[in-house]
Amino acid sequence: MNPTIQTLLSHRSVRRYTDDPVPEEHIRSAVEAGQMASTSAAVQAYCLIRVRDPEHRRRLVELTGGQEKVARAGAFFVVCGDVRRHRVIAQRAGKPYRARLEAFLVAAIDAALFAQNMCVALESMGLGICYIGGLRNRLRDVDELLRLPGGVYPLFGLCVGVPDERPAPRPRLPVDAVLFEGGYPPDEVWLDALSSYDEEYEAYLRARGAAPKPWTRGIAESFTEPARGDLAAYYESKGADLT
Amino acid sequence: MNPTIQTLLSHRSVRRYTDDPVPEEHIRSAVEAGQMASTSAAVQAYCLIRVRDPEHRRRLVELTGGQEKVARAGAFFVVCGDVRRHRVIAQRAGKPYRARLEAFLVAAIDAALFAQNMCVALESMGLGICYIGGLRNRLRDVDELLRLPGGVYPLFGLCVGVPDERPAPRPRLPVDAVLFEGGYPPDEVWLDALSSYDEEYEAYLRARGAAPKPWTRGIAESFTEPARGDLAAYYESKGADLT
Incomplete structure (x- = not known):
């Protein structure tokens, strides 16, 4: 088994981190490695927002349903779909910008491929990561906190830090x-x-x-109540067309 | 730079493959590595359909806009969002299944994280990969060809094979x-x-x-006409709720 596959198979989401900072150069190389993931026709429909402000991090703990790790992790990121770049570039070129569900789906997939490469890179350097889907609990509040412009919408959060636990791997389907x-x-x-x-x-x-x-x-038991029923309205308010 | 980051940075989409088969054990380890990617609350809302039938592969060339590599690659896969498992399991347990856009988004993100890990694993073993977003050109026809049941919907295709080219890397945004x-x-x-x-x-x-x-x-120039305008209707026909 080669070291890359070993890295992939060793993944566990890490929820407890030491107080050590995440080296800046590790973050930068992970972002660069993330960017090398495939992207639909090179549109690169994502961006990454790092949140350092301790008050913002405390507020994000609240907004993600009390996940303390969001404040405690060495670094916290909000991974966003970004079609703003496309819209602004089209507008400046005097071209119409027209997009349907395809553009939203491309943003979600592009962002996920990017984030996963980034996570693999971070884990290969001994860091721990945890995706924070709970960021979608209160997207309007997250949006307001970060003052996001149109065309930029959070998809999930990402905690990164030096692991302070070594959990067992969660078994996957056969x-x-x-x-x-x-x-x-x-x-x-x-x-x-x-x-x-x-x-x-x-x-x-x-x-x-x-x-x-x-x-x-x-x-x-997971789907007895529909989760996060205001997502579509939020994404549409940011200019996504879900039709 | 460690070997994993080297693998990630070396990515180029490969569009020409030799006639060599892709070893079965490589595919299996790549799927296992793919499955270890994070998944929202362990729902694992994806599946992977391998297409071997040469007639089906020819038809898929047509359906993806004439991409010959879809027939020529050593292996071709259709990566699907899969909420069928959840629906069937809920139904058998006598529980209601209720899902909104969140469930569709989770399926797209889960599937992308899985596929990206799988691609990284394949590339670490010297294989080449190419995502086929063109699979979304004519999803109803793809669906009919593969006779997909409700709750299972293609998101993208994936060519895998022994590389017969070494393209330059496509530059990414700064x-x-x-x-x-x-x-x-x-x-x-x-x-x-x-x-x-x-x-x-x-x-x-x-x-x-x-x-x-x-x-x-x-x-x-990419967004002057809305691409793939029938996606939403197709996904809704498979039981996805995009509201």
Whole structure:
């Protein structure tokens, strides 16, 4: 196994960090490595906002549902879809800017590819990372805090720091429930692959000191109420067309 | 520079492949490495469909706008958002499944993080990759070809193969046009950073034998017509709620 694959397989989200700062040169190389990820027709529809201000970090703890790590991590970033650059450039060139759901999807995918490369680079340098999806809990407040202009909208947050824990890896679905040949199989095929996964997942939660629950039970309970129902209205208010 | 960062910085999309097959064990380890990417609350809202059937591959060349590499690459995959698993599991447990734009966004981001890890793993083993956004040109036809059930929808394609070219890297935006401190800067800041990038980008296109054009001119011309206007209707037909 080569060192890159070893890095990828060693990933665990790290939620406790030491007080050590993240070296600036590590951040810069990680951003450069992030940028080398593929991007749809080179549009590079993302940007990265680093938040250092301690009061802003405290406020972001609140806005992400009380996640203390958002204040404590050595560095915190907001990963944004950025179609502002395209809009401003088109406007200055006197060209119309017209975009539908495709542009929003490209921004989300471009930003995720960028962020993942960046995370892999950071982890290869011994740092720990944690994606903060909870940033989408109160996007309008995040937007106001950072005073984001039109065309720039947060997708997720990212904590980075020197790890102060070494958690066990969270087990993933069996490959046979994810990689399919030629088409999507009958549901029984992937359902069959899940019974041992449920046990494995439950054991992982127990070892972590969390309430044990089979993965499928957690999933069944996750979608009883629609999460983050104001996302579409927020993104549209920033100029995204979701049609 | 460590070998992982070297792998990340060496990325170029590869569009010409030799006839050599992609070793099965490389694919499997890349999928496993892909799965270790972060996933929102472990929902793992993606799946990967490998297409081997030569007739299907020919048809996919057509459906992606004549991209011959889709037939010629050693392996071709369709990366899908997959909320079917969640829906079926909820239904079997007698729980309601309710999801809004958040679920679609999670699927797109989860799938992209997975795919990017997978690509990094493949590249670390000497293989070449190319994302195929053109798969979104005619999604209904792709869907019909692969007979995808509800809750499973293609996001992009992925060519993988033994490289038969060593293209120059496509230059990326300067870091100062991507990484910002505390908020989004006035447009002049990132516009200033673009003038040398335009020249660099034009030189890259010229060296590649393509029509030279500054990056900003390409961007200004890219959005004059809205691309892929039927995406939202297609995704909604698969059960995605984009509101």
